[in-house]
Amino acid sequence: MxxxxxxxxKGSMAASTLGVAVSAGLLMPTTVLAAWPAKAFGAKDMxxxxxxxxxxxxxxxxxxxxxxxxxIAENGAVVPITVTATMAGVESxxxxxxxxxxxxxxxxxxxxxxxxxxxxxxxxxxxxxxIAVVKAGGKLYTAKKGVxxxxxxxxx
Amino acid sequence: MASKSIKIRAKFKDGVTTVKxxxxxxxxxxxxxxxxxxxMVPAHYIQEVVCEVxxxxxxxxxxxxxxxxxPYLSFKFDGGEGEKLKLTxxxxxxxxxxxxxxxx
Amino acid sequence: MTLSRREFLHLMGMAGAAGLxxxxxxxxxxxxxxxxxxxxxxxxxxxxxxxxxAQLNPVYFREPNVNLGVGGALGKAPHxxxxxxxxxxxxxxxxxxxxxxxxxxxxxxxxxxxxVGGFAHLASLVKRLRAERGDGNSLLLDGGDTWQGSGTAYxxxxxxxxxxxxxxxxxxxxxxxxxxxQDREVIENIGEFKGEFIAQNVKVTEEALFDYKFSDFxxxxxxxxxxxxxxxxxxxxxxxxxxxxxxxxxxxIANPQRFIPDWTFGIQDERMxxxxxxxxxxxxxxxxxxxxxNGMDVDLKMAEQVTGIDVIFGGHTHDGMPAPTVxxxxxxxxxxxxxxxxxxxxxxxxxxxRNGKLQGFQYRLVPxxxxxxxxxxxxxxxxxxxxxxxxxxxxxxLALAEETLYRRGNFNGTFDQVICDALNKVNDAQISxxxxxxxxxxxxxGQTITMENVMxxxxxxxPETYRREMSGADIKAILEDVGDNLFNPxxxxxxxxxxxxxxxxxxxxxxNQSFGKRISDMTLDDGTKIEANKKYMVAGWATVGSQSPxxxxxxxxxxxxxDQKQVKINKLNTPKLVGMKGNPGLEDYPAA
Numbered sequence: 071m072x073x074x075x076x077x078x079x080k081g082s083m084a085a086s087t088l089g090v091a092v093s094a095g096l097l098m099p100t101t102v103l104a105a106w107p108a109k110a111f112g113a114k115d116m117x118x119x120x121x122x123x124x125x126x127x128x129x130x131x132x133x134x135x136x137x138x139x140x141x142i143a144e145n146g147a148v149v150p151i152t153v154t155a156t157m158a159g160v161e162s163x164x165x166x167x168x169x170x171x172x173x174x175x176x177x178x179x180x181x182x183x184x185x186x187x188x189x190x191x192x193x194x195x196x197x198x199x200x201i202a203v204v205k206a207g208g209k210l211y212t213a214k215k216g217v218x219x220x221x222x223x224x225x226x
Numbered sequence: 227m228a229s230k231s232i233k234i235r236a237k238f239k240d241g242v243t244t245v246k247x248x249x250x251x252x253x254x255x256x257x258x259x260x261x262x263x264x265x266m267v268p269a270h271y272i273q274e275v276v277c278e279v280x281x282x283x284x285x286x287x288x289x290x291x292x293x294x295x296x297p298y299l300s301f302k303f304d305g306g307e308g309e310k311l312k313l314t315x316x317x318x319x320x321x322x323x324x325x326x327x328x329x330x
Numbered sequence: 331m332t333l334s335r336r337e338f339l340h341l342m343g344m345a346g347a348a349g350l351x352x353x354x355x356x357x358x359x360x361x362x363x364x365x366x367x368x369x370x371x372x373x374x375x376x377x378x379x380x381x382x383x384a385q386l387n388p389v390y391f392r393e394p395n396v397n398l399g400v401g402g403a404l405g406k407a408p409h410x411x412x413x414x415x416x417x418x419x420x421x422x423x424x425x426x427x428x429x430x431x432x433x434x435x436x437x438x439x440x441x442x443x444x445x446v447g448g449f450a451h452l453a454s455l456v457k458r459l460r461a462e463r464g465d466g467n468s469l470l471l472d473g474g475d476t477w478q479g480s481g482t483a484y485x486x487x488x489x490x491x492x493x494x495x496x497x498x499x500x501x502x503x504x505x506x507x508x509x510x511x512q513d514r515e516v517i518e519n520i521g522e523f524k525g526e527f528i529a530q531n532v533k534v535t536e537e538a539l540f541d542y543k544f545s546d547f548x549x550x551x552x553x554x555x556x557x558x559x560x561x562x563x564x565x566x567x568x569x570x571x572x573x574x575x576x577x578x579x580x581x582x583i584a585n586p587q588r589f590i591p592d593w594t595f596g597i598q599d600e601r602m603x604x605x606x607x608x609x610x611x612x613x614x615x616x617x618x619x620x621x622x623x624n625g626m627d628v629d630l631k632m633a634e635q636v637t638g639i640d641v642i643f644g645g646h647t648h649d650g651m652p653a654p655t656v657x658x659x660x661x662x663x664x665x666x667x668x669x670x671x672x673x674x675x676x677x678x679x680x681x682x683x684r685n686g687k688l689q690g691f692q693y694r695l696v697p698x699x700x701x702x703x704x705x706x707x708x709x710x711x712x713x714x715x716x717x718x719x720x721x722x723x724x725x726x727x728l729a730l731a732e733e734t735l736y737r738r739g740n741f742n743g744t745f746d747q748v749i750c751d752a753l754n755k756v757n758d759a760q761i762s763x764x765x766x767x768x769x770x771x772x773x774x775x776g777q778t779i780t781m782e783n784v785m786x787x788x789x790x791x792x793p794e795t796y797r798r799e800m801s802g803a804d805i806k807a808i809l810e811d812v813g814d815n816l817f818n819p820x821x822x823x824x825x826x827x828x829x830x831x832x833x834x835x836x837x838x839x840x841x842n843q844s845f846g847k848r849i850s851d852m853t854l855d856d857g858t859k860i861e862a863n864k865k866y867m868v869a870g871w872a873t874v875g876s877q878s879p880x881x882x883x884x885x886x887x888x889x890x891x892x893d894q895k896q897v898k899i900n901k902l903n904t905p906k907l908v909g910m911k912g913n914p915g916l917e918d919y920p921a922a
Contacts, residue, residue, distance in 0.1 A: 141822050185304070
């Protein structure tokens, strides 16, 4: 089901049709719900979640991915993460925090001239790595950056 | 199209459109204890965000409840000058909202 | 006159010892004709004050006997105390300089040399140096932590200090505790400040940019997202000087984010490099300096990482360093200073800048002995006037100090112990926690502790106290968390505060361990072991996350002092240290 939906979404014609259908209220919400890769995002283990989402857990560390994140989070509930991937043919950027109860946080499928760039804010319950996985040319690449989450206070 | 929950800034410069969007949503992960009622606060979060430009999809995001409250997202794509951009989110309860913005 | 001329000559001359270039040695051998005459050198004079913590009047301030350096910082400036400090910088023991820079023989020396600092005395020195260097040949830089630290600053929301700095003629400042007022107050105070407020590392959050409430503020740059002007260019004696601001990177972590929700900080050394490069190519400066509130360890690392900076004028960690540290990086050398705290010192750097380059320098960290510098009448009149409405409150006598009460040091100072004991007694708690701030003035034996002394130790904009149950595991987690802010071997993870102060609790600390493993053997004062799952009643103050429900800490401490009448510390809850034997950042420590 999920794979099927993902295939549909990759085709821009089908996707735009779907978009129109959603905004016009033609589709029941449950139809959209089915699209969300529940198994991947529900996984307690990051590797399992990534494999489920991206079809493989084989990935190479890459210097072409940069993760911008604070050394120490100003607020663990709002950690700004920006991933930039400079390799050719970026299809998706996935952001994960292995120490979170559900490690897979966000996945951005990029198409139609979209750059290898995604920025958002994530929750981090405790210190740990932020992992970026980039799919490009059918292959998976990864990079990580540590973010410290502290109790705060008592400074200065 | 007016939207209560979506703010979009889409700027075209040097052949590239940069989109910044701010969504109003509680993003309840389902992993937070309810200190008053006991148990866990039920999950309620955006699961999908779709962005279309001129009817063509450029970005389709899937999220867990690990994205922060009142989510912010930014992405970039080639072209887009003078076109209309449409952003739609849908959450795990089936609620949805959509907004359009002219690329400036 | 208690300071001998010979002593003073030594004090003034020794900072040249670590000179970068031959010029500094030549100049320091010239003989001054009076105590505060600092021989001219070069063509540009940069005066630097930092972390005065709103101390308008002269105070006592005891330097630490514990300032541990671990990892790469072991045995290096600023992690030196007492005799090790004197030896490193070549300061004569038992001299006025030894008193200014170290805790040694503190009680007697404080009586001999008297109070330090005070804006009226500082103003006299600044005026004199300005006149001697010649009109337009100097700048006065303020590294921040200026608007907070005294009762009057708290009650006037920092405005007493803004005006005092205007009178003093501060040209450029950056900040940290300035950001503990509400954001609109910060913007308002900057508006009243006649100098420039700069910070390259404060951005408006992406969320806030959608509808930014200070979008018409002068320093705001929408395209860059910067909340304040990142740098400024000044022409000093014909020399083009770039001054880049670096606010305290961890302000929203160490202090409440709720007062400044739209601003985001961080070290941002990549942006710093970009700003330096941009300034160097666009502005064609002869000299590039950074006015920093990073803290000295962070500045030392930043000086290694970022190239193209001539001098970093540093603060935050309150390290009174008689000489700069010279840091080599891939493209040259950067001088890193730190100018102490509480108005005790003025950093004076005379620079020889020719042919678009720094050719030599001379640096002195000049102690402000208020007995030796006449008070500037205009500044004194201003101070008296601004204090007048609060005079009765400030001068209320509370108790008599039977020993020196101080804060500064990695672990509990005696004044911290008073605060912790007060929290436990007034709130009927077993354990108390108090923040490891580095500000807070000293009371010497025989002095009456006034409300002003209590305010000097406690006045913050989030002073509310709490009393709540915590498990042994919770308490350990707090100690470990703060311990890592202090002892993480990577300076970029240090926040520049000292260890959280504790009352009723003893523990063992091994600073060389990694996160989560530094704290062990926690016991109550009576020796009972703290158990991870057991609950303990804990009292504290200064909660960063949200406002606590209790009375302000100064009321709690004042109640306790009125009740005690005389103050002598029965037990100092400092931890037993492991692995710190022979560390030159530790002297006269009771439980080593």
